[in-house]
Amino acid sequence: MRGVIMHAPGDVRVEDREHPQIVDPTDAVIRLAATCICGSDLWPYRGADDVHDATMGHEYVGTVTEVGAAVQNVTVGDFVVGSFFTSDNTCEICRAGYQSFCVHRTPAGREGTQAEYARIPNADGTLVATPGQPDPDLIPSLLAASDVLGTGWFAAVAAEAGPGKTVAVVGDGAVGLLGILAAKQLGAERIIAMSRHADRQALARRFGATDIVEERGSAGVARIRELTDGLGAHSTIEAVGTQESMTQAIRSTRAGGHVGYVGVSHDVTLDGQRLFHSGVHLHGGPAPVRRFLPELIQLIWDREIDPGVVFDLTLPLEEAAEGYKAMDERRAIKVLLTV
Numbered sequence: 001m002r003g004v005i006m007h008a009p010g011d012v013r014v015e016d017r018e019h020p021q022i023v024d025p026t027d028a029v030i031r032l033a034a035t036c037i038c039g040s041d042l043w044p045y046r047g048a049d050d051v052h053d054a055t056m057g058h059e060y061v062g063t064v065t066e067v068g069a070a071v072q073n074v075t076v077g078d079f080v081v082g083s084f085f086t087s088d089n090t091c092e093i094c095r096a097g098y099q100s101f102c103v104h105r106t107p108a109g110r111e112g113t114q115a116e117y118a119r120i121p122n123a124d125g126t127l128v129a130t131p132g133q134p135d136p137d138l139i140p141s142l143l144a145a146s147d148v149l150g151t152g153w154f155a156a157v158a159a160e161a162g163p164g165k166t167v168a169v170v171g172d173g174a175v176g177l178l179g180i181l182a183a184k185q186l187g188a189e190r191i192i193a194m195s196r197h198a199d200r201q202a203l204a205r206r207f208g209a210t211d212i213v214e215e216r217g218s219a220g221v222a223r224i225r226e227l228t229d230g231l232g233a234h235s236t237i238e239a240v241g242t243q244e245s246m247t248q249a250i251r252s253t254r255a256g257g258h259v260g261y262v263g264v265s266h267d268v269t270l271d272g273q274r275l276f277h278s279g280v281h282l283h284g285g286p287a288p289v290r291r292f293l294p295e296l297i298q299l300i301w302d303r304e305i306d307p308g309v310v311f312d313l314t315l316p317l318e319e320a321a322e323g324y325k326a327m328d329e330r331r332a333i334k335v336l337l338t339v
């Protein structure tokens with residue numbers, strides 16, 4: 001089968017890879033219906049993370065083609081959605097809703113879902129079947145649920161977005177944009193998107209942003225305070241992972257407010273004094289997407305949300321290298337690869 005390998009930073013190729021097999025009785029194998037490139041795939045692509053001949057991809061939807069002897073919750077032919085960590089969904093951490101920290105978790109990226117087929121460990125606890133075979137136009141949205149929507153949703157929940165709240169969103173990538181959609185669904189009163197790009201601002205407004213702030217740094221903080229009677233946002237979503245974005249998020253939040261941070265942290269250092277005097281709650285990390293999947297799948301199935309519109313470039317799997325390039329150059333928000 002065909003699949004993506006990143007040999008080194010900037011060097012992405014689609015190659016023949018071994019067809020995945022059931023290894024453990026709790027495994028399933030799926031045939032991907034579509035896959036995609038994640039903003040976090042750009043860290044190794046740009047050399048910020050070590051990479052050497054790595055299988056790539058951790059977002060997936062598709063049809064179960066094989067199940068191990070112990071698998072009970074999904075069967076061959078089911079259309080399923082999973083997430084970037086597999087989880088048993090039964091351990092104490094999973095039952096508390098933190099499946100991305102499951103004691104038996106495995107990274108889906110190790111299987112490399114930018115491919116025609118993928119092995120999914122912990123199939124029973126990881127895969128959620130859709131109510132039936134999806135209409136083709138729902139597939140991008142279901143794929144978004146696998147990571148970017150689930151992550152944006154967790155960020156909004158971690159930031160305690162809800163009725164009466166003003167939510168600020170730092171980061172206008174796919175996760176930030178879907179954090180806006182999530183905040184809107186959760187009933188936020190006002191949603192301030194921080195973005196400088198007209199196309200992303202338009203999508204932010206479509207998803208529910210009420211205000212746009214183009215300024216960054218201290219000017220961005222000042223602008224958010226202006227919009228919130230000098231107090232700052234109740235809830236801030238941080239969806240980048242840099243020092244600048246994390247500082248921006250903390251400083252944009254009022255005392256007693258909440259920051260939900262989901263940008264994969266790179267070289268972020270928090271100043272203890274500044275944190276102490278901010279009085280904000282910080283919660284985040286790799287999103288427990290599995291917690292939200294049943295609800296998100298239903299919202300998509302009922303066509304109440306359309307997160308799939310974040311995919312603004314669709315390419316065949318064979319052209320994955322061009323997809324990486326387009327995202328790296330910010331010509332595309334998020335690239336869907338057809339399989």
Ligand SMILES: [Zn+2]
Pocket residue numbers: 087088089090091092093094095099101102103104105
């Ligand atoms: Zn678990």
